[in-house]
Amino acid sequence: MSILDDLRQHKILLSDGAWGTFLQAKGIEPGECPELWNITHRTEVLNIASSYLEAGCDIIETNSFGGSRFKLAQYGLSDRVFELNETSALISREAAGKNKYVAGSVGPTGKMLLMGDVTEYELYDAFGNQAAALEKGGADIIIIETMSDLDEASIAVKAAREYTKCTVILTMTFSKTLKGEYRTMMGATPEEMVVEMKNAGAHIIGSNCGNGIEEMIGIVKIIRNIDKDIPVMIQANAGVPELVDGKTVFRESPQMMASFVPELIKAGVNIIGGCCGTTPEHIREIGKALGR
Numbered sequence: 445m446s447i448l449d450d451l452r453q454h455k456i457l458l459s460d461g462a463w464g465t466f467l468q469a470k471g472i473e474p475g476e477c478p479e480l481w482n483i484t485h486r487t488e489v490l491n492i493a494s495s496y497l498e499a500g501c502d503i504i505e506t507n508s509f510g511g512s513r514f515k516l517a518q519y520g521l522s523d524r525v526f527e528l529n530e531t532s533a534l535i536s537r538e539a540a541g542k543n544k545y546v547a548g549s550v551g552p553t554g555k556m557l558l559m560g561d562v563t564e565y566e567l568y569d570a571f572g573n574q575a576a577a578l579e580k581g582g583a584d585i586i587i588i589e590t591m592s593d594l595d596e597a598s599i600a601v602k603a604a605r606e607y608t609k610c611t612v613i614l615t616m617t618f619s620k621t622l623k624g625e626y627r628t629m630m631g632a633t634p635e636e637m638v639v640e641m642k643n644a645g646a647h648i649i650g651s652n653c654g655n656g657i658e659e660m661i662g663i664v665k666i667i668r669n670i671d672k673d674i675p676v677m678i679q680a681n682a683g684v685p686e687l688v689d690g691k692t693v694f695r696e697s698p699q700m701m702a703s704f705v706p707e708l709i710k711a712g713v714n715i716i717g718g719c720c721g722t723t724p725e726h727i728r729e730i731g732k733a734l735g736r
């Protein structure tokens with residue numbers, strides 16, 4: 445059964461939480477390539493996936509957020525796109541078994557179309573190859589996340605649709621402006637996301653990162669105002685990051701995050717998980733709030 449069938453039965457699904465901050469907790473140092481850990485620290489990566497599955501998630505992501513050739517080039521690894529992405533999906537699939545969904549994570553390339561850093565075709569080709577490797581390793585979903593540029597996001601969605609048979613999720617990162625509007629770093633609104641990402645072929649849309657769970661309620665309402673049907677996914681941070689003694693901390697406890705779940709459901713969410721600072725304990729509490 446595909447995740448879309450699952451969602452059509454009016455179920456609310458639970459995704460995993462943070463990977464980046466979890467890798468840091470496992471000892472990854474600044475300057476290390478997270479995706480190389482799929483080879484050099486396979487056990488630790490597998491352990492992250494297993495921890496979230498034990499917490500009850502239905503969807504587990506992969507350690508491939510920076511797995512595009514542009515991101516890997518920063519570490520001199522651009523010739524290992526296929527291997528590193530395929531392995532990330534093999535690891536999450538190993539942890540998930542057959543009955544859970546594996547969502548291959550695809551993040552921004554860091555290249556700006558607007559600045560002429562890169563051509564549309566180069567982006568399309570890079571996203572397509574990454575997605576294909578994730579599918580080969582066992583992903584049934586491609587999740588394109590933390591996007592802020594509509595054009596880059598739309599190219600990524602089209603490439604994932606055309607290079608794979610996977611369900612495609614697209615989430616963007618918004619923050620609230622002084623005027624009280626939600627905008628991405630590149631100025632995109634949730635309304636624009638809905639229209640453009642549906643056009644590009646995204647099956648599921650939503651928002652991740654940037655906000656704690658309370659702010660996400662407003663984003664879901666905006667999406668639902670203009671689209672009653674498209675499944676919506678939310679992965680909130682464990683609150684807004686704060687700098688304490690040179691360390692980034694996320695203060696929202698699992699219980700605090702879980703307390704907003706009923707309102708998020710009322711607003712019309714379909715998939716809930718976590719982003720930066722969330723842990724298996726956060727996912728377990730959110731699961732309880734979903735009646736698990």
Ligand SMILES: [Zn+2]
Nearest residue numbers: 653654719720
């Ligand atoms: Zn995040």
